[in-house]
Amino acid sequence: MRHTWVLREGGATVSWxxxxxxxxxxxxxxxxxxxxxxxxRVEDVRAEPPLSLDDLAVLAEWLESPLSDACAPAxxxxxxxxxxxxxxxxxxxxxxxxxxxxxxRAARDVGGDPVLAVMRATGYGRxxxxxxxxxxxxxxxxxxxxxxx
Numbered sequence: 056m057r058h059t060w061v062l063r064e065g066g067a068t069v070s071w072x073x074x075x076x077x078x079x080x081x082x083x084x085x086x087x088x089x090x091x092x093x094x095x096r097v098e099d100v101r102a103e104p105p106l107s108l109d110d111l112a113v114l115a116e117w118l119e120s121p122l123s124d125a126c127a128p129a130x131x132x133x134x135x136x137x138x139x140x141x142x143x144x145x146x147x148x149x150x151x152x153x154x155x156x157x158x159x160r161a162a163r164d165v166g167g168d169p170v171l172a173v174m175r176a177t178g179y180g181r182x183x184x185x186x187x188x189x190x191x192x193x194x195x196x197x198x199x200x201x202x203x204x
Contacts, residue, residue, distance in 0.1 A: 073086075
């Protein structure tokens, strides 16, 4: 969901929203929706593969949640008012370092990039992932990089 642009004329405001949905089977849906006054209208729909009539009938259900979250006034509803996370809360502390070590070893065993695997698992950037890997080494979950003196 992306708030594309806003047009203000007189006392009226018109907002356009670009909604992109990807489904588990690989199907993609792009919708351009317009909020004008209290009305919400769908201006354009693009789907790959094309939508069947049955899919078109449930299009409103697919769009309801993302559009209502984006279009609701700031004080209405908990989803629009609070900050939303894209992923569930991850474990912290020792459990997080154990997860980092498991991901690191699994990627190394299959010949992949272990740092990239940790980045994917935690959602952190490269620097923070490297810090976590170092902390996992310090806690004994991973072998030391070099001999300590």
